[in-house]
Amino acid sequence: MDIGIVGLGLIGGSLALDLKKRGVAFNVYGLDRSLDHQKKAKELNLVTDCLTLNQLIQKVDIIILAIPVHNAQEMIVDILNDIPERTYLLDMGSTKSGICDIVKDHPKRSHYVACHPMAGTEYTGPNAAVYDLFDQKPVIICDKEESGNLALEAAQQMFQALNMRILYMDSKDHDTHAAYVSHISHISSFTLALSVLDKEQSESAIFDLASGGFESTARLAKSSAEMWSQIFIQNKDSLLEVLDVYSYWLRKFRVAIEDEDVEGLNNLIKEANEIKKFLK
């Protein structure tokens, strides 16, 4: 089977590597609006060749969109308009209800499967592509009843070959949950980075004092601006809700610290400790 990947960054590039390694794809053809990325992807042997969008649509069995959500939303209708009878379209975006709404009534909606692989690193571009990025990770398929059986089977087989755990969710529920367990992590990490830079810009103390704890909470603050600003806007309603909840708990900490309320702080932290059961 031949697979076409639009977007040759971390996700697209890593898919290219693994789909070949695991025997799912015979050829992977690529497309990236950055010619540098296309060149790099060929040098790194991520793709057999780079094609135009029209060539890609006609040539491959599965088209995968691994680009920022707003770009996928701009392209998806055009791709579905032209998609051949036995070709399927998957997207890997981090928010799902917007894109699902756009194609809801498209006559070829059944060719499309809305996916979100819960995998990634804070790096971007073809150089960030790594083997086994998806291994044992969850992937969410949204609104599966809107996809045709053949398209769904093609997607399921692909994710099984990648050794992923497939879960099914309504696209709106997906976005709410993603706001809580993924998007707010990024906002808190960006905010942490900005606070520290605010204070420490001209000082070397941060180099000296930053230990493992800081590293791990600030790691996500390296993430791509272009990608995350779009995700935040796409998921605006859920994020405003979670930001209110987050601010509520932050104020609780502030008040307890101001009042030197040991008991109150103890209770807050013990409650937070409950997160243990959800972490490895």
Place this chain on the structure above:
Amino acid sequence: MDIGIVGLGLIGGSLALDLKKRGVAFNVYGLDRSLDHQKKAKELNLVTDCLTLNQLIQKVDIIILAIPVHNAQEMIVDILNDIPERTYLLDMGSTKSGICDIVKDHPKRSHYVACHPMAGTEYTGPNAAVYDLFDQKPVIICDKEESGNLALEAAQQMFQALNMRILYMDSKDHDTHAAYVSHISHISSFTLALSVLDKEQSESAIFDLASGGFESTARLAKSSAEMWSQIFIQNKDSLLEVLDVYSYWLRKFRVAIEDEDVEGLNNLIKEANEIKKFLK
């Protein structure tokens, strides 16, 4: 040389392991107010034996306090009152200006060196003790001009043997910097955990959707309530300052998301990305 460690948890236990392994200590004697911890520390061979505080003070060459800051503050005057002429006292607490203030005018202040090793994990107790926890990590010695030369040399030799980078700082400056690069990381992680638990308590979606990014930002939320509630109160003034800065940036994100201000979000995130230069 014989070393006495008060507090046989993550820091005290790991010190015990490495000080023996690296030939600094011939015997390590321990003390922990938890008899369970004392028993466990002996089982794990962290210590040669457990002694009373009076026995410890008389028997060892260096006494190390590896207990929560407020407990160290309660004990330090009594220990200095009884400390023999050639015995030195180090503490490993996470805030330094409070304890330095307490002993400022003590006639045996010169026996004491105020230290903060920037090393740790989110685990606690004797079982959390590991080899090489301090290797290549920074350690801050505060208000070194208040320590006597011999005490300072003993501390320096110990940290060099542990392969730590020694830095010197005023105790008040230390606490301000620690608020920015360590303590606020913990508050943001606790807050994140509380927000997620708030929403997801009765649902399994968090198990499915939580990926590496969530793991790394929420990891610190496992940290000890007893220890951190005291650190936050000890470092109240600096923390209230950093919480204001943090809330300011959080509001900026909220407004930009609410206004769907792509440009504004892009700028915020790009600014946050500058943290790269401070991370590995």
